[in-house]
Amino acid sequence: MPVITIREALNQAIDEEMARDKNVFIMGEEVGHYNGAYKVTQGLLAKYGDNRVIDTPIAEEGFAGVGIGAALTGLRPIIEFMTWNFSLVAIDQIINNAAKMRYMSGGQFTLPMVFRGPQGAGGSLGAQHSQTFENYFAYVPGLKVIVPSTPHDYKGLLKSAIRDDDVVIFMEAEKAYNYTGEVPEEEYLIPIGKAEVKKQGSDVSIITWGIMYFTAMQAIEKLEAEGISVELVDPRTLRPLDSETILSSVRKTKRAVIVQESWPVASFGDHIAALVSREAFDSLDAPVEIVSGEDVPMPYAFPLEEAALPSVEKIIAAVKRTLA
Amino acid sequence: MPESARTKKLLGFYDQMLRIRRFEEAAAKAYAGGSIKGFCHLYIGEESIAVGAIANLEKQDYIISTYRDHGHALARGMEPGSAMAELYGKETGCSKGMGGSMHLFDKDLRFMGGHGIVGGHVAVAAGLAFGARYQKERSVTLAFIGEGAVSIGGFHEGLSLAALWKLPVVFIVENNLYSMGTPQYRHLSVKDISMRAEGYGMPGKRINGSNVYHVFEEVRDAVNRARSDHGPTLIEIITYRFRGHSMSDPAKYRAPGELELKKEKDPILVTHAELLSIGVSEDTLKAINDKNKKIADDSVEFAKISAFPPASDLHKYTYVNP
Numbered sequence: 001m002p003v004i005t006i007r008e009a010l011n012q013a014i015d016e017e018m019a020r021d022k023n024v025f026i027m028g029e030e031v032g033h034y035n036g037a038y039k040v041t042q043g044l045l046a047k048y049g050d051n052r053v054i055d056t057p058i059a060e061e062g063f064a065g066v067g068i069g070a071a072l073t074g075l076r077p078i079i080e081f082m083t084w085n086f087s088l089v090a091i092d093q094i095i096n097n098a099a100k101m102r103y104m105s106g107g108q109f110t111l112p113m114v115f116r117g118p119q120g121a122g123g124s125l126g127a128q129h130s131q132t133f134e135n136y137f138a139y140v141p142g143l144k145v146i147v148p149s150t151p152h153d154y155k156g157l158l159k160s161a162i163r164d165d166d167v168v169i170f171m172e173a174e175k176a177y178n179y180t181g182e183v184p185e186e187e188y189l190i191p192i193g194k195a196e197v198k199k200q201g202s203d204v205s206i207i208t209w210g211i212m213y214f215t216a217m218q219a220i221e222k223l224e225a226e227g228i229s230v231e232l233v234d235p236r237t238l239r240p241l242d243s244e245t246i247l248s249s250v251r252k253t254k255r256a257v258i259v260q261e262s263w264p265v266a267s268f269g270d271h272i273a274a275l276v277s278r279e280a281f282d283s284l285d286a287p288v289e290i291v292s293g294e295d296v297p298m299p300y301a302f303p304l305e306e307a308a309l310p311s312v313e314k315i316i317a318a319v320k321r322t323l324a
Numbered sequence: 325m326p327e328s329a330r331t332k333k334l335l336g337f338y339d340q341m342l343r344i345r346r347f348e349e350a351a352a353k354a355y356a357g358g359s360i361k362g363f364c365h366l367y368i369g370e371e372s373i374a375v376g377a378i379a380n381l382e383k384q385d386y387i388i389s390t391y392r393d394h395g396h397a398l399a400r401g402m403e404p405g406s407a408m409a410e411l412y413g414k415e416t417g418c419s420k421g422m423g424g425s426m427h428l429f430d431k432d433l434r435f436m437g438g439h440g441i442v443g444g445h446v447a448v449a450a451g452l453a454f455g456a457r458y459q460k461e462r463s464v465t466l467a468f469i470g471e472g473a474v475s476i477g478g479f480h481e482g483l484s485l486a487a488l489w490k491l492p493v494v495f496i497v498e499n500n501l502y503s504m505g506t507p508q509y510r511h512l513s514v515k516d517i518s519m520r521a522e523g524y525g526m527p528g529k530r531i532n533g534s535n536v537y538h539v540f541e542e543v544r545d546a547v548n549r550a551r552s553d554h555g556p557t558l559i560e561i562i563t564y565r566f567r568g569h570s571m572s573d574p575a576k577y578r579a580p581g582e583l584e585l586k587k588e589k590d591p592i593l594v595t596h597a598e599l600l601s602i603g604v605s606e607d608t609l610k611a612i613n614d615k616n617k618k619i620a621d622d623s624v625e626f627a628k629i630s631a632f633p634p635a636s637d638l639h640k641y642t643y644v645n646p
């Protein structure tokens with residue numbers, strides 16, 4: 001199987017879906033002539049032209065709204081935010097318009113569209129450019145929220161997102177665009193709303209998504225060397241959430257550690273912890289642990305940024321607490 | 325102004341522009357060496373705007389800027405060591421190492437930050453002006469804005485409010501012809517941005533930025549207007565950045581020969597030539613350059629020997645009362 005980067009996996013997914021359906025177009029800052037701020041859209045302008053690969057001014061609220069209007073007419077927009085930090089000026093469009101139009105119209109209109117872009121700590125980018133936002137969107141009925149981890153998942157899920165008839169929030173990891181993994185040559189889709197057990201184990205379940213998958217896997221390697229058997233469940237889609245796969249893993253291992261890059265307060269990790277505590281209470285042998293980013297805006301100073309993020313050590317400590 | 329006073333002023337501008345240029349060259353070197361990380365946006369080629377504009381300010385005036393903020397901070401008088409230490413993420417930095425290159429802050433200088441979200445600081449500029457007037461301070465706010473920011477809502481709302489309430493603020497659009505990799509004609513329906521001022525109900529003008537003295541004079545009128553309570557002004561200043569958008573941008577989008585052509589109008593060269601033509605000696609100018617080279621080197625030295633903030637500072641600044 002070819003080994004490719006997450007950047008390439010995304011590029012392939014967009015390319016294949018644009019080739020498949022002429023109603024799919026992509027719009028955002030620097031997506032065309034510059035070939036993407038992070039080169040995700042490399043080559044697409046040359047291939048599809050500026051009717052379908054559209055450079056925008058810096059006007060996130062504007063082009064998010066244009067995407068919504070275009071979706072109402074039956075097109076399938078992919079709206080790229082250069083990063084999700086900049087989506088905040090467009091959040092009114094996403095929450096008040098995109099998420100509600102179908103419901104408010106009594107189901108007359110659908111918005112088959114994807115909002116996508118990178119998020120998270122990119123490395124010394126400071127407080128305004130290092131944020132994790134899945135909680136903001138997972139909170140909202142009417143949105144689907146996907147936060148993939150491996151190149152394989154990125155590709156299969158983005159293709160499904162583009163074909164989906166609802167509004168999909170697709171959140172990539174800025175730091176992971178160069179990460180590599182196996183991706184099949186032949187076409188495949190990954191269903192939205194299906195978790196995957198990425199590693200089987202028996203002593204404890206780690207539930208994690210997005211870039212934290214890689215950090216968790218490093219922790220697991222060390223834990224297994226010490227004889228602790230860890231199962232890793234990657235929900236992949238946060239909304240709708242595949243609760244069953246999470247719960248059956250926890251019922252088996254009797255312990256749960258949730259790992260998320262986001263801030264700890266009112267977070268998606270809390271949502272999963274509540275779910276597990278409620279639905280698998282009788283199986284639990286230890287309180288549910290959550291490893292999160294520290295509860296601070298991201299500092300620029302390099303050692304402090306490192307301290308602010310979840311780490312292999314923090315995950316190992318949390319796992320051991322559940323076993324103590 | 326008598327000729328000698330003008331010469332003196334121009335020499336000061338030359339000195340300040342070189343302070344910024346040598347500082348940023350040193351920063352670029354440190355970035356290449358890995359001592360400075362993240363996003364780092366250089367102002368090289370645009371120094372005449374910060375220097376000419378800020379020369380009009382008094383101590384009680386405010387400045388607010390974008391992520392491309394080194395020039396504005398230094399022109400306001402920030403210690404180069406304090407700025408460089410911030411780029412290095414050290415606790416002796418102007419923002420204690422918590423902000424980085426994009427977020428220089430200095431309360432004493434009323435330097436109200438470099439800001440990372442395009443358009444996000446424009447209404448804040450209006451708010452600084454509001455606060456100052458409320459407190460009867462007679463202070464003026466200078467807001468520096470990229471030309472790529474004029475399509476976003478925050479820009480319109482900020483200018484609308486400032487004009488409505490006649491706030492003492494001067495909006496300076498630094499038009500360096502590119503918004504990241506996008507030339508103006510591909511992101512804006514109009515060529516003349518200053519024309520928009522009329523729609524908000526404030527005066528607007530469009531000037532060339534290569535002559536620092538010209539910038540100084542044009543901004544002076546707007547600052548005087550704001551200080552005498554006649555309201556805001558929008559000034560578009562045409563300039564050019566000689567480096568990429570940030571350190572990670574190879575800037576392949578420029579037309580062939582464009583950069584070389586623009587470098588002929590380098591504001592430092594323009595001022596250098598003018599100073600020679602009015603009788604300042606090459607030796608004097610060289611001494612100014614050498615001094616600023618040393619200031620830049622010293623700032624790097626200071627940043628290097630400074631310590632990172634301790635891990636215990638991680639939660640220190642989130643709240644006044646946690």
Ligand SMILES: Cc1ncc(C[n+]2csc(CCOP(=O)(O)OP(=O)(O)O)c2C)c(N)n1
Pocket residue numbers: 029058060082086089392440441442443469470471472473498500502503504569
């Ligand atoms: C709301 C928002 N969208 C996108 C970005 C990413 N971004 C940072 S700078 C920039 C270009 C800005 O160009 P301009 O305003 O002309 O200023 P310059 O960098 O040329 O000084 C972009 C797109 C951002 N920081 N904020």
Ligand SMILES: [Mg+2]
Pocket residue numbers: 470471472498499500501502503504
């Ligand atoms: Mg610009």
